Amino acid sequence: MSELTTAPAADTVTDAAATPDRDQPYAALGLTSAEYASIAAQLGRRPTESELAIYSVMWSEHCSYKSSRAYLRQFGAKAPPSAALLAGIGQNAGVVDIGQGYAVTFKIESHNHPSYVEPFQGAATGVGGIVRDILAMGARPVAILDSLRFGPADAPDTKRVLPGVVAGISFYGNCLGLPNIGGELAFDPCYAGNPLVNALCVGVMRREDLKAAKASGPGNKVVLFGSPTGPDGIGGASVLASASFGTGAAGEDRAKRPNVQVGDPFMEKLLIECCLELFAAGLVVGIQDLGAAGVSCATAELAAGGQVGMRVRLDAVPLRDPALGPAEILMSESQERMMAIVEPGDIGRFLEICARWDVPATVIGEVTDGGRLEMTWHGEQVVDIAPGSAADDGPVYQRPAVRPADQDELAASDPAVLPRPASGAELRATLLSLLGSPGLADKTWVTEQYDRHVRGDTVLAMPQDAGAIRVDERTHLGVALATDGNGRYSRLDPYAGAQLALAEAYRNVAAAGAVPLAVTNCLNFGSPEDPAVMWQFAEAVRGLADACATLGVPVTGGNVSFYNQTGAVPIHPTPVVGVLGVHQDVRHRLTIGFDGDGDTILLLGRTAAEFGGSAWAHVRHGHLGGRPPAVDLAAERALAAVLTAAAEAGLLSAAHDLSDGGLAIALAECCLAGGRGCQVTLPGDAFTLLFSESAARAVVALRPGADAAVTALRSSHGVPAAILGRTGGTALDVAGTFTIPLPELAGVHRATLPALFG
């Protein structure tokens, strides 16, 4: 980018017309020669440096979805009819109607690449970015969740990345005053050079307060407010998030450190309160947050969204570094900035509210009726483009997609051949080794660094199946959220893997007693230029869209993160799915802990011998092969119906979904969360019942006297069940097989992460 910084004066539109043959650094900015030619053809001349900056970030993979857009259309096309959907894909975040006049907006987004280069700031600004997306919809952000994946827990680099990421999320989220109510933590060698840091934010507003990212009303003012603009994050979207890391050349990746933004959560907290006061005062015509692609994206999207033009004075943008030129200002991803469209008569009041919150605000331009996005630098025109050409009409690629050559070989590597534990002692040892494995161990080391209490509406948080927030203190209306994903399942079959991720999040929300309503997703994949990765992506999107249609929950929005690979080796395809559910009365939420003595324990659902991609195969044998568990969406739907109806009727004293590690891990977690043991008898092959990961299952404990009502509910929905035993005692006792005293169980579960990370 030295070409940009050393330019003696701004490259104007007149200069561009006069010097058509000047060499431009489009390749260094991540554009192909065909893309560059297409820009020149649209403009009828070469782009100015500033225009090139805009196109390079807006047409980046990260902002334009150029490789994924053709597939993502399925989420809309196949979406089940939903009266609840108020705003969907293409908005800053999806919005659903949850009744009583409330609307909820939620979205999950990745900050994978920055979090590898600079874990603390990368993860911190990931939280900041998704929170601003929610704020821009007009909502008060009320909670966050984070879904994290790292390389092997004992790898030296994981000791650098994980504590930094957790500290960054803790620093930013805590200072912002948002409770962190859930998420995931997983480890696999495939994430060693590409950790996944996905953050979800949820916000609440009154239905009528929904805001649009649209400029309108020629003559209206364009206001930039929040932090001043600095050189941080220049090229974040194009250079960092839209390319793979090199192999081993640490220096090369370290050189990308300046591409990572630096967060100021204090300013973001002020921005939240300031924006909410501006919304309440009715002073905002349109609003957009500044995230990836900064001023370029906000101006182009606001103008394109409202089908209007905009005139912007780039020299009016307040700067932290006075040496910045127009192209750098356009590419900067400095954090904690918002752009609003304001009627001229309201500007005084708008600026007053900003001043009350100590938020700098500057009028940098006007809405025009010319249909052009025009920008000047000290009076000279440096940008003159059609806003839609940058915001909407970027390139769309149909990349080649080819089923990977090793896919059949992988499927043929059946875990049935692996040696299995048989004796009680072996089964006991297997349970303990899974329970203490980093991916299944107690997550307190991580979650105690997050504030889960702030704002006083947190009803459920880690280690519950879902996080839950009370929305209305008088009516007890609430929402529940869970995120899930399993890269091993998706590697074995991306179509099924994406469906299993959705099914698990859906089941988790239902196991908390909430009715699943809508979906967000974060699709983490390798390079789209690799046909095998593109096949994985196509299969995952198709699977997720199909399953959403069957389960009746629409995708409301999400994010695609490509280029998660080191050299030629991609991560496992990792679709992470977030499901939002509604609690009509959040006092009826379910928790996982056994909290009464003598309650009947039931296993709901069918168990088959399914070990492909299982925690057992992974932890005990380092094996990945065979088929992932079968997907049965009708069974998922029936199970969820039973769980939510039983919760509503107050029939259950505990409920926990079965997933990684199967029944063995679920029972251990129920005992540990409630501080109470259980005695169970396994109705069949002990190994299969304990460790299979068949989907559409949950373990529940019944309140005294609820047996008949639960049986009736189960039969009406066709959900099979087995009576396992009763809660109580001070050990996890499996009749005739093994007994593990709770202190031993707790010791194994809780020792792992502190031992690894201090």
Place this chain on the structure above:
Amino acid sequence: MTARIGVVTFPGSLDDVDAERAVRLAGGTPVPLWHAERDLRGVDAVILPGGFSYGDYLRCGAIAAFSPVMAELRPAAHAGLPVLGICNGFQILCEAHLLPGALTRNERLRFINSEVTIRIESAGTAWTSHFAAGEEVTVVLKSGEGAYVADEATIKDLRSSGRIVARYSGSNPNGSLGAIAAVASQAGNVVGLMPHPEHAVDELTGAGTGGRGFFESIVASVLA
């Protein structure tokens, strides 16, 4: 007649809504106070809530201690107005020299959000009168700089004058000297408390209801 309890919002205050709710649940009337106004609106007592006032820049509580509302609060506190600083509010009271000592980085250098049990050492303050001395209460600790420190003479003085209001019971979570969780001013009307009682006022959303006693104490003593 109702107890009007002021809750100050500084830029970066986070638990102000929680403190207001706790006052309401205890039967008092919360009165929002704004950092930039030298006006206490005639309240009967003041709570400085938790959060990251001014982003905790410079030092936790250091900038808030110089805000206009504190210029008004300082003489009022010296004149006997009951004041409770929770977490960041405790830090502000120390920075404002209304309480002795300081809060430093947790022993393990990480933020901790955890339910903790504290033992009420002094039921003699306006904020703890509803407890019995020796009573144990579960509240929520959530801080990165919660380790209470003071010089030896100060600790001795606090102890001999009964101004250690609460201590952590069981294991010391953050390395506070003498496991001190709360201290009071010489006159006893100003109390700083590191863990959060306002997150333990509602079974549904908090760590039980053990924290209500702090708010019931002040409402009762104002009305007495």
